[in-house]
Amino acid sequence: MTAATIPGLDQTPTTHQSLLAWVRQVAELTTPAEVVWCDGSDEEWRTITGKLVTAGTFVRLRQKPNSFWCASDPSDVARVEDRTFICSTYEADAGPTNNWMDPIDMKVIMTEHYRGSMAGRTMYVIPFCMGPLTAEKPMLGVEITDSEYVVASMHIMTRMGSKALALFGDDAEFVRCLHSVGAPLKPGQKDVPWPCDQTKYISQFPEERMVWSYGSGYGGNALLGKKCYSLRIASVIGREEGWLAEHMLILKLTSPEQKVHYIAAAFPSACGKTNLAMLEPAIPGWKVETLGDDIAWLRFGEDGRLYAVNPENGFFGVAPGTGWKTNPNAMRTLYTGNSIFTNVALTDDGDVWWEGYSEVPPDRLTTWKREHWTLASDELTSHPNSRYCTPIAQCPITAPEWDDPNGVPISAIFFGGRRATTIPLVTESRDWQHGVFLGATLSSETTAAATGQVGVVRRDPMAMLPFIGYHAGDYFQHWIDTGKHADATKLPKIFYVNWFRRDADGRFLWPGFSENARVLKWAIERIEGTAPAVDTPIGWVPTTGALDMKGLDTPVEDIEAVLEVDLDEWRTEIPLIEEWFTTIGDKLPTPLHDELEALKHRLA
Ligand SMILES: Nc1nc2c(ncn2[C@@H]2O[C@H](COP(=O)(O)OP(=O)(O)OP(=O)(O)O)[C@@H](O)[C@H]2O)c(=O)[nH]1
Ligand SMILES: O=C([O-])CC(=O)C(=O)O
Numbered sequence: 001m002t003a004a005t006i007p008g009l010d011q012t013p014t015t016h017q018s019l020l021a022w023v024r025q026v027a028e029l030t031t032p033a034e035v036v037w038c039d040g041s042d043e044e045w046r047t048i049t050g051k052l053v054t055a056g057t058f059v060r061l062r063q064k065p066n067s068f069w070c071a072s073d074p075s076d077v078a079r080v081e082d083r084t085f086i087c088s089t090y091e092a093d094a095g096p097t098n099n100w101m102d103p104i105d106m107k108v109i110m111t112e113h114y115r116g117s118m119a120g121r122t123m124y125v126i127p128f129c130m131g132p133l134t135a136e137k138p139m140l141g142v143e144i145t146d147s148e149y150v151v152a153s154m155h156i157m158t159r160m161g162s163k164a165l166a167l168f169g170d171d172a173e174f175v176r177c178l179h180s181v182g183a184p185l186k187p188g189q190k191d192v193p194w195p196c197d198q199t200k201y202i203s204q205f206p207e208e209r210m211v212w213s214y215g216s217g218y219g220g221n222a223l224l225g226k227k228c229y230s231l232r233i234a235s236v237i238g239r240e241e242g243w244l245a246e247h248m249l250i251l252k253l254t255s256p257e258q259k260v261h262y263i264a265a266a267f268p269s270a271c272g273k274t275n276l277a278m279l280e281p282a283i284p285g286w287k288v289e290t291l292g293d294d295i296a297w298l299r300f301g302e303d304g305r306l307y308a309v310n311p312e313n314g315f316f317g318v319a320p321g322t323g324w325k326t327n328p329n330a331m332r333t334l335y336t337g338n339s340i341f342t343n344v345a346l347t348d349d350g351d352v353w354w355e356g357y358s359e360v361p362p363d364r365l366t367t368w369k370r371e372h373w374t375l376a377s378d379e380l381t382s383h384p385n386s387r388y389c390t391p392i393a394q395c396p397i398t399a400p401e402w403d404d405p406n407g408v409p410i411s412a413i414f415f416g417g418r419r420a421t422t423i424p425l426v427t428e429s430r431d432w433q434h435g436v437f438l439g440a441t442l443s444s445e446t447t448a449a450a451t452g453q454v455g456v457v458r459r460d461p462m463a464m465l466p467f468i469g470y471h472a473g474d475y476f477q478h479w480i481d482t483g484k485h486a487d488a489t490k491l492p493k494i495f496y497v498n499w500f501r502r503d504a505d506g507r508f509l510w511p512g513f514s515e516n517a518r519v520l521k522w523a524i525e526r527i528e529g530t531a532p533a534v535d536t537p538i539g540w541v542p543t544t545g546a547l548d549m550k551g552l553d554t555p556v557e558d559i560e561a562v563l564e565v566d567l568d569e570w571r572t573e574i575p576l577i578e579e580w581f582t583t584i585g586d587k588l589p590t591p592l593h594d595e596l597e598a599l600k601h602r603l604a
């Protein structure tokens, strides 16, 4: 089919010539059966979800309004870090933590994959905006995709359609995001519920502000506004323009005295961001409201404070472990409806279920692998990285200022990981530079959010290892410079937390979830100068009496153990940090090297 005859291609709802030219070029390459520009309307949502139900991709739920169950191909369930590439002109600019390929070579390879890849399918053009539409400089993008699942998910996760396209004018800059599941249909060929290709590429071209994704339909690989744009590409833009794009939740904490603090926290994938963002404090009088659960863009305001904006419009949260006891606010959000559930179990009466959803599972279920399941089965009902996708605006504790284009001023930054040993419940950094050191040496056990082995300790600097779009050494320098150029009294204080420390039997020492409010409270009291702490070789740690323990039934031995700074454990950590810093090479900023030497000295 020649491009001129592709239905919908001559439909041009914009006067942005370079956008139109790019859409035409992609259509000519991928040869879809038709082209559709997405307007983001409710009617479009009904059409798309209806199509997905007919195709067998979605099952409409009977127990949650306007909501759908979806099971992916069992091979396409998580981000594929080994297939993710930073295609900068020079390999040195991608640094030691990224897979690199020459952009010219990558384009040659991927162009051949894209050639005809949308045959028999609809090519959707999704104009979108990351962050508030009312921003002074709206952060625009366009995703071209052949996946209805992506269109439906982008409806929830981004501000998209006509309201975004209205901001393009004739020549606004935007990030070009191209996505194909890589499963062309021959005439008459029957589709499968989850088309994808065994070959996958998730390629970022930072210099061209462009993303090419091929072969996967899964969230982080396919919803290109999320990790690909808002972290990998945005981190490069932020470095050039003097701001930070980070893998952080944003929450608002109000004390019983009605004092407000905003906190941003970076934990690796599946390490507790969504849960902390929606926390229901276990201590009376304290209130948490949500502004974001995954990504924060941090820029200095005119008053010299660091302000955070959440670029997203929805939550793409881990389902297992989400229940009325652990995260009631997520449950309330999901019960409102308007959600997509991927790779969880389906009940016979048309509801979803997953491990931790309720104490007792229903007698019978359909698993995420579309298999029959009974109480006698010992298989998991849901994939460990199964996800819900739901609008932020319907979360009952969303802060009214979540859509404020100016963002909110951050008082504290938390870094945290999943470590069974060594890392105490909470440590306060000595100053910004020491805080950057804590972030740069952050470590965590791997989780099911990415393919590969689970439970292996790896360094995950600022929880950004898979998302830094350039050289990690330059990224550390950018963090140090951010502090250097600021008024130190206005910078957020940096803390390091670990909800996941265990005893010798593998039991969590800290109850976590709503009890984490006790740690937030201590951090705020440290900022206000009212809570005690001990000066240890690794930083300031609360005394057992410093944490508010009222109403907590955790034995005091466990509290002592979770707060312990075990010098022997720390001494075994040093070579691991040295090895990590060696990986960074020449670009490791001297201040971080100095911080390591100072730590070694204090531990000696
Ligand atoms: N023990 C313990 N588990 C927690 C805590 N907070 C979260 N979890 C569990 O950790 C897993 C991941 O939590 P999330 O809040 O979804 O993690 P996330 O960082 O938002 O993950 P991504 O969406 O992948 O970036 C879930 O199974 C939670 O139940 C906690 O304080 N203690
Ligand atoms: O990006 C995704 O696919 C899901 C997610 O939030 C993560 O892995 O951190």
Ligand SMILES: [Mn+2]
Pocket (backbone or CB within 6 Å): 270, 273, 274, 293, 294, 316, 317, 318
């Ligand atoms: Mn999350």
